[in-house]
Amino acid sequence: MDSAAIKANVAALAEEIRERDLAPEFDALRMLPQDVVEKLRAAGVFRMNMPRSWGGPEMTAMDQVEVIETLCRADGSVGWCSFIWTDSGIYSGYLEDDVAREMYPKLDMAQSGWVYPAVPAEKVDGGYNVSGRWIFGSGCNHCDRLAAGVVVVEDGKPVLRDNGRPEWRILLAKPEQFEIQDTWYTMGLRGTGSNDYVVEDLFVPEEHSFNFADKAPREGTIWSRPDHLLRKMSGVPLGIARDALDRAIDMLKDKVDRRTGAAYRDGEIVQRTIGECEAMLGAARAYVFNSLEAQWEKLETGQPMTERERAATMLSRQHAFQTGRQIVQSLFDLIGGEAVYARNPFERQLRDMNTACQHIVAQQKTLQAPGALLLGADTSMEIML
Helix, strand or coil, X not given: CCHHHHHHHHHHHHHHHXXXXXXXXXXXXXXXCHHHHHHHHHHCHHHCCCCHHHCCCCCCHHHHHHHHHHHHHHCHHHHHHHHHHCHHHHXXXXXXHHHHHHHCCCCCCCEEEEEEEEEEEEEECCEEXXXXXXXXXXXXXXXXXXXXXXXXXXXXXXXXXXXXXXXEEEEXXXXXXXXXXXXXXXXXXXXXXXXXXXXXXXXXEHXXXXXXXXXXXCCCHHHCCCCHHHHHHHHHHHHHHHHHHHHHHHHHHHCECCCCCCEHHHCHHHHHHHHHHHHHHHHHHHHHHHHHHHHHHHHHHCCCCCHHHHHHHHHHHHHHHHHHHHHHHHHHHHHHHHHHCCCCCHHHHHHHHHHHCCCHHHCHHHHXXXXXXXXXXXXXXXXXX
Protein backbone atom coordinates (compact mmCIF):
# COMPACT_ATOMS: atom_id res chain seq x y z
CA MET A 1 0.00 0.00 0.00
CA ASP A 2 1.72 3.20 -1.18
CA SER A 3 1.13 6.83 -0.21
CA ALA A 4 -1.46 7.42 -2.91
CA ALA A 5 -3.50 4.40 -1.82
CA ILE A 6 -3.40 5.45 1.83
CA LYS A 7 -4.52 8.98 0.98
CA ALA A 8 -7.38 7.63 -1.14
CA ASN A 9 -8.46 5.25 1.63
CA VAL A 10 -8.36 8.04 4.17
CA ALA A 11 -10.44 10.37 1.99
CA ALA A 12 -13.17 7.72 1.73
CA LEU A 13 -13.06 6.94 5.45
CA ALA A 14 -13.19 10.62 6.41
CA GLU A 15 -16.27 11.11 4.25
CA GLU A 16 -17.94 8.12 5.95
CA ILE A 17 -17.19 9.53 9.42
CA ARG A 18 -18.55 12.93 8.42
CA GLU A 19 -21.72 11.53 6.80
CA ARG A 20 -22.48 9.28 9.78
CA ASP A 21 -21.89 12.22 12.17
CA LEU A 22 -19.97 10.03 14.59
CA ALA A 23 -18.48 12.85 16.67
CA PRO A 24 -21.23 12.78 19.36
CA GLU A 25 -20.53 9.07 19.83
CA PHE A 26 -16.81 9.77 20.20
CA ASP A 27 -17.50 12.45 22.79
CA ALA A 28 -19.80 10.17 24.78
CA LEU A 29 -17.33 7.28 24.78
CA ARG A 30 -14.37 9.61 25.49
CA MET A 31 -12.40 7.43 23.10
CA LEU A 32 -12.80 6.18 19.54
CA PRO A 33 -14.89 3.03 19.04
CA GLN A 34 -13.06 -0.12 18.03
CA ASP A 35 -14.64 -0.30 14.58
CA VAL A 36 -13.29 3.16 13.65
CA VAL A 37 -9.84 2.19 14.92
CA GLU A 38 -9.88 -0.93 12.75
CA LYS A 39 -10.97 1.07 9.72
CA LEU A 40 -8.04 3.44 10.25
CA ARG A 41 -5.76 0.42 10.53
CA ALA A 42 -7.16 -1.09 7.32
CA ALA A 43 -6.78 2.26 5.52
CA GLY A 44 -3.03 2.13 6.18
CA VAL A 45 -2.85 5.12 8.54
CA PHE A 46 -0.73 3.38 11.17
CA ARG A 47 1.90 2.27 8.67
CA MET A 48 2.75 5.74 7.33
CA ASN A 49 6.20 5.75 8.97
CA MET A 50 7.05 2.09 8.41
CA PRO A 51 10.24 1.54 6.36
CA ARG A 52 10.33 0.45 2.75
CA SER A 53 12.64 -2.40 3.78
CA TRP A 54 9.67 -3.88 5.65
CA GLY A 55 7.18 -3.12 2.87
CA GLY A 56 6.06 0.18 4.36
CA PRO A 57 5.56 3.47 2.47
CA GLU A 58 7.97 5.79 4.38
CA MET A 59 5.61 8.65 3.62
CA THR A 60 6.99 12.17 3.46
CA ALA A 61 6.13 14.66 6.18
CA MET A 62 4.02 16.59 3.68
CA ASP A 63 1.95 13.54 2.73
CA GLN A 64 1.41 12.72 6.39
CA VAL A 65 0.17 16.24 7.14
CA GLU A 66 -2.32 15.83 4.28
CA VAL A 67 -3.59 12.56 5.76
CA ILE A 68 -4.06 14.03 9.24
CA GLU A 69 -5.63 17.16 7.72
CA THR A 70 -8.15 15.03 5.84
CA LEU A 71 -9.05 13.04 8.96
CA CYS A 72 -9.44 16.22 11.04
CA ARG A 73 -11.84 17.63 8.48
CA ALA A 74 -14.03 14.70 9.55
CA ASP A 75 -13.25 14.81 13.28
CA GLY A 76 -10.47 16.29 15.38
CA SER A 77 -10.16 13.30 17.72
CA VAL A 78 -9.75 10.88 14.82
CA GLY A 79 -6.92 12.93 13.33
CA TRP A 80 -5.29 13.54 16.71
CA CYS A 81 -5.12 9.84 17.61
CA SER A 82 -3.96 8.97 14.11
CA PHE A 83 -0.93 11.24 14.11
CA ILE A 84 0.15 9.62 17.38
CA TRP A 85 -0.60 6.01 16.44
CA THR A 86 1.57 6.30 13.34
CA ASP A 87 4.64 6.87 15.56
CA SER A 88 5.06 3.08 15.55
CA GLY A 89 7.25 3.27 12.46
CA ILE A 90 9.30 6.14 13.86
CA TYR A 91 10.05 4.40 17.15
CA SER A 92 10.88 1.14 15.43
CA GLY A 93 13.71 2.91 13.59
CA TYR A 94 15.45 3.76 16.86
CA LEU A 95 15.68 0.07 17.79
CA GLU A 96 17.94 -2.58 16.34
CA ASP A 97 16.16 -4.07 13.36
CA ASP A 98 15.70 -7.59 14.76
CA VAL A 99 14.29 -6.16 18.00
CA ALA A 100 12.05 -3.76 16.08
CA ARG A 101 10.64 -6.57 13.94
CA GLU A 102 9.87 -8.54 17.09
CA MET A 103 8.13 -5.59 18.76
CA TYR A 104 6.34 -4.42 15.60
CA PRO A 105 5.68 -7.66 13.69
CA LYS A 106 2.96 -6.05 11.56
CA LEU A 107 3.04 -2.82 9.58
CA ASP A 108 -0.31 -1.64 10.90
CA MET A 109 0.47 -1.37 14.60
CA ALA A 110 -0.54 1.61 16.71
CA GLN A 111 1.82 3.41 19.09
CA SER A 112 0.78 5.64 21.99
CA GLY A 113 2.45 7.15 25.01
CA TRP A 114 4.06 10.13 26.72
CA VAL A 115 7.71 10.37 25.66
CA TYR A 116 8.98 13.25 27.79
CA PRO A 117 10.85 12.20 30.97
CA ALA A 118 8.10 12.06 33.58
CA VAL A 119 9.49 9.63 36.17
CA PRO A 120 12.84 8.05 37.17
CA ALA A 121 13.74 4.55 36.00
CA GLU A 122 16.39 2.58 37.89
CA LYS A 123 19.14 1.16 35.70
CA VAL A 124 19.56 -2.55 36.50
CA ASP A 125 21.26 -5.50 34.87
CA GLY A 126 19.87 -5.82 31.34
CA GLY A 127 17.46 -2.92 31.44
CA TYR A 128 15.37 -0.67 33.68
CA ASN A 129 12.91 -0.98 36.55
CA VAL A 130 10.27 1.70 36.58
CA SER A 131 7.24 2.73 38.63
CA GLY A 132 5.22 5.83 37.92
CA ARG A 133 2.43 7.68 36.15
CA TRP A 134 2.27 9.26 32.72
CA ILE A 135 -0.34 11.65 31.34
CA PHE A 136 -1.95 12.36 27.96
CA GLY A 137 -1.82 8.79 26.65
CA SER A 138 -3.86 9.61 23.56
CA GLY A 139 -5.32 6.46 22.02
CA CYS A 140 -3.86 4.27 24.75
CA ASN A 141 -7.01 2.14 24.97
CA HIS A 142 -6.43 0.91 21.42
CA CYS A 143 -2.65 0.95 20.98
CA ASP A 144 -0.38 -2.04 20.38
CA ARG A 145 2.64 -0.51 22.12
CA LEU A 146 2.82 2.09 24.88
CA ALA A 147 5.77 4.41 25.47
CA ALA A 148 6.95 5.81 28.79
CA GLY A 149 9.49 8.62 28.99
CA VAL A 150 11.91 8.38 31.92
CA VAL A 151 15.05 9.83 33.47
CA VAL A 152 17.59 7.07 34.06
CA VAL A 153 18.89 6.84 37.63
CA GLU A 154 21.45 4.62 39.29
CA ASP A 155 21.58 4.30 43.08
CA GLY A 156 18.99 7.07 43.19
CA LYS A 157 21.08 9.57 41.22
CA PRO A 158 20.49 10.66 37.60
CA VAL A 159 22.80 9.10 35.02
CA LEU A 160 24.45 11.90 33.04
CA ARG A 161 25.31 11.87 29.35
CA ASP A 162 28.59 13.19 27.95
CA ASN A 163 27.03 16.64 27.64
CA GLY A 164 26.28 16.68 31.36
CA ARG A 165 22.52 16.28 30.98
CA PRO A 166 20.45 13.51 32.57
CA GLU A 167 19.85 10.43 30.42
CA TRP A 168 16.37 10.60 28.89
CA ARG A 169 15.05 7.30 27.56
CA ILE A 170 11.79 6.11 26.12
CA LEU A 171 10.72 2.69 27.35
CA LEU A 172 8.43 0.58 25.18
CA ALA A 173 6.07 -2.09 26.47
CA LYS A 174 2.65 -3.62 25.84
CA PRO A 175 -0.36 -1.58 27.02
CA GLU A 176 -1.59 -4.49 29.15
CA GLN A 177 1.54 -4.14 31.28
CA PHE A 178 0.20 -0.77 32.50
CA GLU A 179 -2.97 0.23 34.29
CA ILE A 180 -4.88 2.69 32.12
CA GLN A 181 -6.89 5.03 34.33
CA ASP A 182 -10.17 6.69 33.38
CA THR A 183 -9.09 10.33 33.69
CA TRP A 184 -10.05 11.89 30.34
CA TYR A 185 -12.89 14.28 31.28
CA THR A 186 -12.08 17.36 29.23
CA MET A 187 -13.24 20.43 27.34
CA GLY A 188 -12.36 19.10 23.89
CA LEU A 189 -10.78 16.29 21.88
CA ARG A 190 -12.89 14.05 24.07
CA GLY A 191 -12.73 11.18 21.63
CA THR A 192 -8.96 10.82 21.97
CA GLY A 193 -9.12 8.87 25.23
CA SER A 194 -5.92 10.58 26.40
CA ASN A 195 -5.96 8.88 29.79
CA ASP A 196 -3.29 8.63 32.45
CA TYR A 197 -1.51 5.30 32.78
CA VAL A 198 0.49 3.90 35.67
CA VAL A 199 2.79 1.00 36.41
CA GLU A 200 4.42 -0.52 39.47
CA ASP A 201 7.85 -2.15 39.27
CA LEU A 202 7.93 -2.88 35.54
CA PHE A 203 11.13 -4.27 34.03
CA VAL A 204 11.89 -3.09 30.50
CA PRO A 205 14.84 -4.65 28.66
CA GLU A 206 17.54 -2.25 27.46
CA GLU A 207 16.90 -3.19 23.83
CA HIS A 208 13.26 -2.12 24.20
CA SER A 209 14.28 1.47 24.89
CA PHE A 210 15.90 4.35 23.02
CA ASN A 211 16.98 7.97 23.23
CA PHE A 212 16.06 10.52 20.56
CA ALA A 213 19.46 12.14 21.08
CA ASP A 214 21.17 9.03 19.69
CA LYS A 215 21.54 8.38 15.98
CA ALA A 216 18.84 6.01 14.77
CA PRO A 217 20.19 2.65 13.53
CA ARG A 218 17.84 2.85 10.54
CA GLU A 219 18.77 4.99 7.56
CA GLY A 220 16.19 7.23 5.95
CA THR A 221 14.86 10.76 6.01
CA ILE A 222 12.23 9.94 8.65
CA TRP A 223 14.90 8.90 11.16
CA SER A 224 17.49 11.58 10.40
CA ARG A 225 16.02 14.05 12.90
CA PRO A 226 13.94 13.34 16.02
CA ASP A 227 11.38 16.05 15.26
CA HIS A 228 9.63 13.85 12.70
CA LEU A 229 7.01 12.75 15.24
CA LEU A 230 5.93 16.44 15.53
CA ARG A 231 5.89 17.38 11.84
CA LYS A 232 2.56 15.74 11.03
CA MET A 233 0.79 17.54 13.90
CA SER A 234 0.04 20.60 11.78
CA GLY A 235 -2.63 18.62 9.97
CA VAL A 236 -4.82 18.86 13.09
CA PRO A 237 -5.50 22.64 13.12
CA LEU A 238 -5.42 22.87 9.33
CA GLY A 239 -8.08 20.19 9.00
CA ILE A 240 -10.37 21.41 11.79
CA ALA A 241 -10.23 25.00 10.56
CA ARG A 242 -10.82 23.95 6.93
CA ASP A 243 -13.95 22.02 7.85
CA ALA A 244 -15.25 24.83 10.06
CA LEU A 245 -14.74 27.35 7.25
CA ASP A 246 -16.38 25.16 4.61
CA ARG A 247 -19.37 24.49 6.87
CA ALA A 248 -19.71 28.18 7.72
CA ILE A 249 -19.71 29.15 4.05
CA ASP A 250 -22.38 26.55 3.26
CA MET A 251 -24.54 27.68 6.17
CA LEU A 252 -24.21 31.41 5.53
CA LYS A 253 -25.05 31.13 1.84
CA ASP A 254 -28.67 30.44 2.77
CA LYS A 255 -28.97 32.04 6.22
CA VAL A 256 -31.37 34.98 6.56
CA ASP A 257 -31.48 37.55 9.37
CA ARG A 258 -34.61 36.84 11.42
CA ARG A 259 -35.23 40.50 12.13
CA THR A 260 -34.65 42.10 8.74
CA GLY A 261 -34.94 39.22 6.28
CA ALA A 262 -31.62 40.23 4.74
CA ALA A 263 -29.36 37.49 3.41
CA TYR A 264 -26.25 36.97 5.53
CA ARG A 265 -24.13 36.45 2.44
CA ASP A 266 -24.75 40.08 1.46
CA GLY A 267 -23.54 41.44 4.80
CA GLU A 268 -20.25 43.30 4.91
CA ILE A 269 -19.12 41.75 8.19
CA VAL A 270 -19.92 38.25 6.95
CA GLN A 271 -18.08 38.77 3.69
CA ARG A 272 -15.05 40.31 5.37
CA THR A 273 -14.84 37.60 8.05
CA ILE A 274 -15.02 34.78 5.51
CA GLY A 275 -12.38 36.48 3.38
CA GLU A 276 -10.07 37.03 6.35
CA CYS A 277 -10.44 33.45 7.56
CA GLU A 278 -9.77 32.05 4.10
CA ALA A 279 -6.63 34.19 3.78
CA MET A 280 -5.40 33.24 7.26
CA LEU A 281 -5.88 29.54 6.64
CA GLY A 282 -4.23 29.68 3.23
CA ALA A 283 -1.22 31.52 4.64
CA ALA A 284 -0.86 29.16 7.60
CA ARG A 285 -1.09 26.10 5.36
CA ALA A 286 1.45 27.50 2.89
CA TYR A 287 3.90 28.23 5.73
CA VAL A 288 3.57 24.66 7.03
CA PHE A 289 4.13 23.02 3.65
CA ASN A 290 6.88 25.40 2.54
CA SER A 291 8.85 24.81 5.73
CA LEU A 292 8.39 21.03 5.57
CA GLU A 293 9.35 20.85 1.91
CA ALA A 294 12.52 22.87 2.52
CA GLN A 295 13.46 20.69 5.49
CA TRP A 296 12.68 17.44 3.68
CA GLU A 297 14.79 18.39 0.67
CA LYS A 298 17.79 19.20 2.86
CA LEU A 299 17.43 16.00 4.90
CA GLU A 300 17.06 13.83 1.80
CA THR A 301 20.17 15.26 0.18
CA GLY A 302 22.22 15.43 3.38
CA GLN A 303 22.65 19.20 3.19
CA PRO A 304 22.80 21.24 6.39
CA MET A 305 19.69 23.23 7.21
CA THR A 306 19.96 26.95 7.74
CA GLU A 307 18.94 28.42 11.08
CA ARG A 308 15.91 29.99 9.43
CA GLU A 309 14.85 26.62 7.97
CA ARG A 310 15.24 24.93 11.34
CA ALA A 311 13.18 27.59 13.05
CA ALA A 312 10.50 27.62 10.35
CA THR A 313 9.27 24.06 10.94
CA MET A 314 8.59 24.84 14.58
CA LEU A 315 7.19 28.31 13.99
CA SER A 316 4.86 27.19 11.21
CA ARG A 317 3.46 24.41 13.42
CA GLN A 318 2.78 26.72 16.36
CA HIS A 319 1.34 29.33 14.01
CA ALA A 320 -1.00 26.76 12.42
CA PHE A 321 -2.47 25.86 15.81
CA GLN A 322 -2.93 29.44 16.96
CA THR A 323 -4.34 30.50 13.59
CA GLY A 324 -6.67 27.50 13.49
CA ARG A 325 -8.10 28.47 16.86
CA GLN A 326 -8.51 32.09 15.78
CA ILE A 327 -10.37 31.04 12.63
CA VAL A 328 -12.74 28.72 14.49
CA GLN A 329 -13.43 31.39 17.13
CA SER A 330 -14.15 34.00 14.45
CA LEU A 331 -16.57 31.66 12.68
CA PHE A 332 -18.24 30.71 15.96
CA ASP A 333 -18.85 34.40 16.65
CA LEU A 334 -20.06 35.00 13.10
CA ILE A 335 -22.61 32.17 13.15
CA GLY A 336 -24.09 33.54 16.36
CA GLY A 337 -26.49 31.72 18.67
CA GLU A 338 -26.92 28.78 16.32
CA ALA A 339 -23.28 27.81 16.88
CA VAL A 340 -23.81 26.81 20.52
CA TYR A 341 -26.01 23.83 19.65
CA ALA A 342 -24.48 20.38 19.43
CA ARG A 343 -26.35 19.75 16.18
CA ASN A 344 -23.81 22.06 14.53
CA PRO A 345 -20.11 21.19 14.74
CA PHE A 346 -18.88 24.68 15.59
CA GLU A 347 -19.03 24.36 19.38
CA ARG A 348 -17.15 21.05 19.25
CA GLN A 349 -14.56 22.43 16.86
CA LEU A 350 -14.04 25.40 19.18
CA ARG A 351 -13.63 23.05 22.14
CA ASP A 352 -11.27 20.83 20.16
CA MET A 353 -9.09 23.72 19.01
CA ASN A 354 -8.83 25.20 22.48
CA THR A 355 -7.80 21.82 23.85
CA ALA A 356 -5.33 21.19 21.02
CA CYS A 357 -3.69 24.56 21.65
CA GLN A 358 -2.82 23.43 25.17
CA HIS A 359 -0.25 21.03 23.71
CA ILE A 360 3.25 22.29 24.38
CA VAL A 361 4.13 22.72 20.69
CA ALA A 362 1.12 25.01 20.18
CA GLN A 363 1.69 27.36 23.10
CA GLN A 364 3.22 30.81 22.99
CA LYS A 365 6.14 29.67 25.15
CA THR A 366 7.44 27.52 22.29
CA LEU A 367 8.27 30.66 20.30
CA GLN A 368 11.30 31.20 22.52
CA ALA A 369 13.41 28.38 21.08
CA PRO A 370 13.12 29.32 17.36
CA GLY A 371 13.46 32.96 18.30
CA ALA A 372 16.69 32.16 20.12
CA LEU A 373 17.90 30.21 17.10
CA LEU A 374 17.25 33.12 14.75
CA LEU A 375 19.07 35.47 17.13
CA GLY A 376 22.06 33.17 17.53
CA ALA A 377 21.32 32.67 21.26
CA ASP A 378 21.26 29.46 23.32
CA THR A 379 18.81 26.89 21.88
CA SER A 380 19.59 24.06 24.30
CA MET A 381 16.07 24.14 25.75
CA GLU A 382 14.57 22.53 22.67
CA ILE A 383 15.87 19.09 21.66
CA MET A 384 13.32 18.70 18.85
CA LEU A 385 14.31 21.94 17.08
